[in-house]
Amino acid sequence: MMLPNFQNSYQWPFISLDQLDSSFSLQEYLQALIRKDRENVGALVALPPGQDDEVWQYEHLRQLCLELNHFVVQLETECNRETCPEMKAEEWLYLCAAHQAPQSVCMICPAQRYTYHSNMAKLVSCQCCAIDYIVHTLDGASTLLNSNRFFPSRISIPEPSLKHYQSIARRLYRIFAHAWFHHREVFESYENESFLYARFLHLSRQYKLVSQQLIIIPDGKLSSTTSRKVSAVSPVMVASPITETAPVSLANDTRASE
Ligand SMILES: [Zn+2]
Ligand SMILES: [Zn+2]
Structure with missing residues (x-):
């Protein structure tokens, strides 16, 4: 698969960080690093000398959203x-977070569909299909990262806003997970050229953005498992916007995993 965007993206000449002098310095620097060698994810994620690691994570998350759109x-x-x-990955079922409050319908979904889960009395959820979920998640992450309220400056990050890094990363991870479990060829073809998941994983581990128990794509199997049949017989688990910290196992749910 050709990725036409990469060849032409961010094609300004490489300049070192001390030559950059704008409030977008770090973004430009990160994009220059990516253009230079996107495969070297260790170098991409390493904190540039003298920089604020919270701002660096912020720029990485913004950049991930941009590239995830591709x-x-x-x-x-x-x-x-x-x-x-449904938005699934292995035994996980993810519910769209575009509708935070119980009893609400998803305002993003054109259909504004919602589902009552009988064994989760309070949880009413729009059950977006996977691609809607993915688009909603990316839109939500981009909106949050561009919010003046939470991220008014690109030079320092307000302490209360740091908590959003983990929730953003956790949701972005699900996009990779769905693709890996359900669209392996698309995933691998993209990953072989972009190394985007490798970068995401490195960033997540370095800054503990996604807890290890939520990492469900097996390590070291990114390119040799295209034909591997994934079997999942464990109960469906729900990661909902209401129960963010721990997945809720729907052990009694009759919904079968693929
Ligand atoms: Zn929705
Ligand atoms: Zn899908």
């Missing part, structure tokens, strides 16, 4: 309401 374009070629009516 990935979603590839994913849309085979992920749709028919192929993936």
Whole structure:
């Protein structure tokens, strides 16, 4: 698969960080690093000398959202309401967070569909199909990161806003996970050129953005498992916006995993 964007993206000449002099310095520097060698994720994630690691994470998250949009374009070629009516990855079922309050309908979804889960009395959820979930998640993350209220400056991050890093990363991870479990060829083809997941994982581990128990794509199997059949017989688990910290096992749910 050709990724036309990468060849032409961020094509300004490489300049070292001390030559940069704008409030977008770190973003430009990060994009220059990516253009120089996107495969070297260790070098991409390493904190540049003298920089604030909270701002550095912020720039990485913004950049991940930008590049994930390219990935979603590839994913849309085979992920749709028919192929993936639910946002799943292995035994996990993810509920769209575009509707935070119980009893609310998703305002993003054109259909504004919502589902009552009988064994989770209070949880009313729009059950977006996977690609809607993915688009909502990316939109939500980008909106949050661009919010003047939470991120008024690109030079320092208000302490209360740091907690959003983990929730953003956790949700972005699900996009990779869905792709890996359900669209392996698209995932691998994209990853082989972009190393985006490798970068994401490195960043997440370095800054503890996604807890290890939520990492469900097996390590070291990113390129040799295209034909591997994934079997999942464990109960469906729900990671909902209301129960963010721990997955809720729907052991009594009759919904079967693929
Ligand atoms: Zn899908
Ligand atoms: Zn929705």
